[in-house]
Every structure is written in structure tokens, then in C-alpha cells.
Amino acid sequence: xxxxxxxxxxxxxxxxxxxxxxxxxxxxxxxxxxxxxxxxxxxxxxxxxxxxxxxxxxxxxxxxxxxxxxxxxxxxxxxxxxxxxxxxxxxxxxxxxxxxxxxxxxxxxxxxxxxxxxxxxxxxxxxxxxxxxxxxxxxxxxxxxxxxxxxxxxxxxxxxxxxxxxxxxxxxxxxxxxxxxxxxxxxxxxxxxxxxxxxxxxxxxxxxxxxxxxxxxxxxxxxxxxxxxxxxxxxxxxxxxxxxxxxxxxxxxxxxxxxxxxxxxxxxxxxxxxxxxxxxxxxxxxxxxxxxxxxxxxxxxxxxxxxxxxxxxxxxxxxxxxxxxxxxxxxxxxxxxxxxxxxxxxxxxxxx
Numbered sequence: 055x056x057x058x059x060x061x062x063x064x065x066x067x068x069x070x071x072x073x074x075x076x077x078x079x080x081x082x083x084x085x086x087x088x089x090x091x092x093x094x095x096x097x098x099x100x101x102x103x104x105x106x107x108x109x110x111x112x113x114x115x116x117x118x119x120x121x122x123x124x125x126x127x128x129x130x131x132x133x134x135x136x137x138x139x140x141x142x143x144x145x146x147x148x149x150x151x152x153x154x155x156x157x158x159x160x161x162x163x164x165x166x167x168x169x170x171x172x173x174x175x176x177x178x179x180x181x182x183x184x185x186x187x188x189x190x191x192x193x194x195x196x197x198x199x200x201x202x203x204x205x206x207x208x209x210x211x212x213x214x215x216x217x218x219x220x221x222x223x224x225x226x227x228x229x230x231x232x233x234x235x236x237x238x239x240x241x242x243x244x245x246x247x248x249x250x251x252x253x254x255x256x257x258x259x260x261x262x263x264x265x266x267x268x269x270x271x272x273x274x275x276x277x278x279x280x281x282x283x284x285x286x287x288x289x290x291x292x293x294x295x296x297x298x299x300x301x302x303x304x305x306x307x308x309x310x311x312x313x314x315x316x317x318x319x320x321x322x323x324x325x326x327x328x329x330x331x332x333x334x335x336x337x338x339x340x341x342x343x344x345x346x347x348x349x350x351x352x353x354x355x356x357x358x359x360x361x362x363x364x365x366x367x368x369x370x371x372x373x374x375x376x377x378x379x380x381x382x383x384x385x386x387x388x389x390x391x392x393x394x395x396x397x398x399x400x401x402x403x404x405x406x
Contacts, residue, residue, distance in 0.1 A: 063075075084101075094114075094121070122167060125143075126144045127144065142164055146162065159172045172206065177196050180193060183228060188208075192225045193206070203237055203250070217250055221241040221242075226247075227272035234249050235249070236271035236273060245268055260280070260297075263286060279295065282315070292326050307342060314357065320363055334350065335349045348384070352371050353370065354368050358401065361404070364383055365403075368401065373390065376398060
């Protein structure tokens with residue numbers, strides 16, 4: 055939490071003095087100086103008040119047109135200096151939006167700024183999935199009355215169809231190495247879970263439901279398990295299985311409609327959409343314990359974690375139209391970040 059400037063005793067130009075901050079309960083002080091020229095030169099120094107020591111100091115130089123990116127870089131460095139972990143301030147959120155009568159994939163900064171279209175459109179487009187290195191996204195789109203799965207490479211800015219078959223094909227999550235993805239398809243009748251190799255485009259079937267559905271597969275961060283949705287028990291619930299399709303076990307037992315699972319980066323929690331009158335966002339451990347409901351207002355769907363596990367993005371219609379929101383992973387500080395008037399859903403937080 056930041057304190058108001060009116061509480062400052064020590065101006066930025068004055069050398070850091072622990073005694074000016076400790077009585078205020080301040081844990082850290084960030085001091086900066088900006089020199090304007092053809093480019094912006096920024097000097098940032100961070101101090102630990104408790105230990106009265108300099109934690110971090112760095113000089114930055116950037117064009118004034120990328121001021122927001124510069125601020126995100128500085129925030130990342132400060133966060134890393136204190137936690138030893140990478141920050142989320144340069145991460146992005148990909149999502150589906152309806153614009154000019156068409157559905158397409160958009161990307162924005164994690165805080166909702168710099169929204170831009172990727173040029174990916176179709177009569178129907180489903181939520182994208184990021185590769186673990188953040189260089190590619192996989193998504194499903196209906197084009198020419200056929201459901202295909204596509205791969206967008208950000209480095210090459212090329213789109214490639216990686217699966218085309220009869221039925222409805224819905225892209226799932228990548229495996230950690232990026233060499234395969236999961237997907238759900240009705241190619242053999244009822245919706246089942248498959249694995250698609252990105253090396254040779256071979257397909258392996260993991261489930262064989264004679265009735266009902268098996269959808270929404272997402273691979274755990276360590277690549278050992280797949281969370282998915284099945285109604286084999288009579289209603290849609292979250293299940294787990296090994297990546298070879300064995301050892302299927304049910305995770306959710308409360309409520310009659312639980313969908314859209316997503317793993318935490320540590321693999322110790324699963325976030326999902328749970329029906330409690332309306333659709334809400336819930337958390338549960340992989341063993342089915344410690345169930346927690348995080349939202350209460352409106353219909354809330356499509357949750358995914360931030361790469362540091364501290365935040366969750368999701369879609370909600372609580373203000374009348376579907377939009378993208380973020381919140382802390384305990385449900386606090388829920389905030390809409392997508393542009394007003396842009397119908398948005400299916401958010402996926404980038405890994406970096």
C-alpha cells in the first residue's frame with residue numbers, strides 16, 4: 055500500500071534517511087529522477103526502510119513514446135528486487151471480443167491498456183491458449199462451416215491451421231515443452247479429449263465417452279496431469295487424469311455445474327467457473343479440498359491465473375455487458391480492465 059504524498063517528510067532530492075520513514079510504518083522507499091532530452095533518462099533507487107539499506111538502483115533510457123512500457127519495466131525490476139521472482143507488469147491478456155459485428159482475438163496489457171487486434175477473426179472464435187514461453191497462442195475458429203484449430207506465432211506473425219477434421223474441435227492447453235496441445239473434439243461422435251503433436255500433427259485420443267461430454271482440457275504446469283470437464287457423473291464437473299488418459303478422478307463435488315478449469319502456476323490450486331445461482335469463480339485444491347468461492351456479483355466465467363499466481367483474470371457481465379476483470383487470487387480487489395462498450399470474454403493471461 056502506498057501512502058499519500060502529504061505524509062512525506064523527506065523530499066526526493068534529499069538523501070535517504072531511515073528515521074524519516076520508519077515512524078510512518080513504511081517498509082520500502084522508491085526514489086527517482088527524470089532527465090528530459092531526446093530520450094527520457096530515469097534513475098531509480100529503492101531502499102529497505104527496516105534494514106536501512108539500498109536494495110536496488112538502475113538507470114533507464116527510453117523514447118518518451120514508450121513511457122508505459124518503461125514504467126512496467128521499472129515495476130518489474132522493483133518487484134524482483136524484493137521478492138526474487140519475476141513480476142507481471144509486462145504480461146498481457148489475450149481474449150475474444152466482438153467488434154464491428156465479428157468475433158476476433160485481441161491482446162491488452164495486464165492492466166487493460168494498449169488494446170490491439172491480432173487480425174484473427176471468424177464467425178465463431180473460442181478462447182485462446184498461450185504456450186509456456188509466450189511466443190504462440192492456439193485457438194479454435196469456425197471458417198467455411200468447419201471448425202479448425204489454429205496456431206499464431208508472434209515471432210513470425212504467421213497463422214497456421216494445425217487441425218482440420220469433421221465435428222467441433224476446441225483447442226485446449228499446451229504441454230509445458232510446447233510440443234503438443236490438448237483439445238476436445240466430436241470427430242468420433244461425442245466430445246472427447248485428445249492430444250495433438252505439433253511436430254508431426256499426429257493425434258492421440260485420451261478419453262472414450264460413449265455418452266456425455268469431455269471438454270476444456272488444460273495441462274498442469276509440471277506436465278503430469280490434465281484437468282478437464284466431464285458430465286460422466288450426471289452433471290458437468292472438473293476431473294483430473296494423467297496425461298496418458300489413465301487414473302481419472304473427480305475433483306469437484308459441490309454444485310451441479312462446474313466448468314472451465316485453470317491451473318495455478320504452482321499446480322497447487324485449480325480455478326474454475328462454479329454455478330451458485332449464477333456462474334461464479336471458485337478455487338479448489340487438486341485433491342478436491344479447500345473449496346472457496348471468489349465472486350458473488352453477475353455471471354463470472356473463463357478464469358485463469360497470472361504467471362505469479364497472485365491474480366486471476368475472468369469475464370463477467372456484472373455491469374450489463376460482458377467484459378474482462380482481474381482480482382487477487384483470494385477474491386479481493388475485483389476490477390474491470392477491458393474497454394467500455396467492447397463485448398469481451400475468454401481471457402487468458404500470458405506466461406511472461
